Amino acid sequence: MGNINSVVITTGTHGNEFTGIYLGKKFEQFPNLIQHPSFDTRVLLSNPKAFAAVRRYIDKDLNRCFATTDLQNPQLTSYEDILAKNIYYLLGEESKNQQQVIIDLHSSTANMQLTIILKNQHPFLLQLAAELSEINPDVRICYSQPTRDSNYLCSISELGFAIEVGPVAQGVLNAELFQKTEVLIYQALDYIESYNQGLNQQRNSSLTLYQYTGVIDYPRNEAGEIQGMIHPQLQFRDYQPLNPGEPIFLTFDERAIAYQGTSTVYPIFINEAAYYEKGIAMCLTEKKILQI
Template sequence: MTQINRAAIVGGSHGNELTGVYLVKKFQQYPNLVNRSTFETLVLLGNPKAIEKGRRYIDKDLNRCFTHQGLQNSLLSSYEDIRAKEIQQLLHPRNQPFVDVIIDLHSTTANMGLSLLLSNMHPLLLQLAAHLSSINPLVKVYFHQQLRGSGFLRSMCELGFVIEVGAVPQGVLDAELFRQTEQLVYAVLDYFERHNQGKISQKNSTLTLYQYTGVIDYPRNERGEIEAMIHPQLQFRDYEPLNPGEPLFLTFEGKDVFYDGVSTVYPIFINEAAYYEKGIAMHLTQKQLIHDY
């Protein structure tokens, strides 16, 4: 059995995602809320300078800086590269093993509700996801495989994952989403506590998983400028089916652009504000039922 000895809760890797920022500040002020008897819980703010400025980042996206190469490269001097090395040291103190769990708190302008983002299919993560979605039907589970050290904070340990909530504008707190995220964090910690105590009964439950298949960019002209918007019929319909031939974008001239795929997909991160600069209009997923984990 995988024993959880140390867990880390990180909020504010993006400085304008305030749900995680203020949850971490609350946990720092009231550590008993996240303390559990069988493991230590570390809470930290990911990007303090960006939080202070109310920006996503200062020089570059911190949540892409945790690559093996970048963390070992002493010549990288951007604020986020330096901060990534500091976080690595906090998560892996000298003469101690790396934390067993990373809970990375994020919010999105897309209508993702309460989402768990998994980077691997570790049985304990799948069991946790099945438990959380069984006690709260609002929880959705998104699987996007990432190799260890791929750049995302969650990829730094086998039991790393993201809690992503939305829709909420950047730089804004939504009280209901804050409350729901807080309760989800407690449910995660309680599950790991019971796991350590051997109190988890194995159930043959079915887990609904949305598996990453790719991304779609906005239509753009030769100068790289977008030429269309998310279609009104698609906006805020994260995790809902998109069928071939259904509207995808609406041009500024009012012309519909249709989805030309060959099978039904389930878009998520639809119209995420932070992804405009990354050339991403949405992620596409396939809906799967997982039985054996």
């Protein structure tokens, strides 16, 4: 693989996730913070209208609008469908014709710490993930194979990934998390610079990867209304082992509901605000050690 030519930091793909948005504004005000000798870096605020409205999206979730068939479908004309086509027009060709890294910044109400979400296992991304895991104790690496085509913004580039930080409420800046995210971005850019300079030693290392296996919805009644909450013992325990029989929900009439699986899993995105409407109370992962 040749050198990385450019990095695009996309922010506000969800308009109420302030950490990335204001970090992007900082980088635009002080561009030297993200400049490196061997590649260009720029910032793109993905969904300005949703940011102005302090909402995740206007019509539909922008970060589910990037399936190739959807991008090519002229019948899809919602605000976010149009936006996705514009962003693809801006970045798609570039990402095909050069080595372009896309870093898409997100935040979560779940205790995601500094999660790097990979949508593919490109060797460069695995090496980057291994390096960041090694130097930054808050980093967690998830691998989530897109379920329908590659419908996430960061999937525009083979070298794209998302960063998901939390816990932080929507529409709020948490200074500590802002600073940690900032440091992580500098570490990622430094890694890319070293790679371009040929300074990264290809060494055998191991990488802890949390691989998506499925989701669990809230208990609901026939009308679809939720009938319980994340159990207090599980709240904020993202990335901790969850064993069969341990409680995951507490119903409004105070019954504990236990995890019914047959093996230990590692739940993430526990109690993510934006996932209530998606029917997701948590995502389940398997913990794997990868030799790379």
